[in-house]
Amino acid sequence: MLVLGLILILFSVGVLVTALVGGANDTAELDIGFLSGETSTMVVFLFGAATVLIFVMGLEMTRSGVRRANRHRKDKKELNRLADQMETREADRRDTPSADPK
Secondary structure, three states: OHHHHHHHHHHHHHHHHHHHHHOOOOEEEEEEOOEEEEEEHHHHHHHHHHHHHHHHHHHHHHHHHHHHHHHHHHHHHHHHHHHHHHHHHHHHHHHOOOOOOO
């Protein structure tokens, strides 16, 4: 996994460098409904990169929230199990007669 991650990082850096160097002077028509105009392809590429970054951040936040909820659910289940054990032991202790003759 580590090697695959490093390969993907190097590939993305190569794509970034190629996009920044290769398309710096080309122009592109940008039309997003209310916003339209002519811009460089580098700006369009950077908008796309920012969109992907925001998407990945959203996925990571969602994954983190699910992990936290699962951990909380697991801890709550364990606490309930321990509380039930404690109640059972307390009930057994009260029900058994004491060996202390008075």
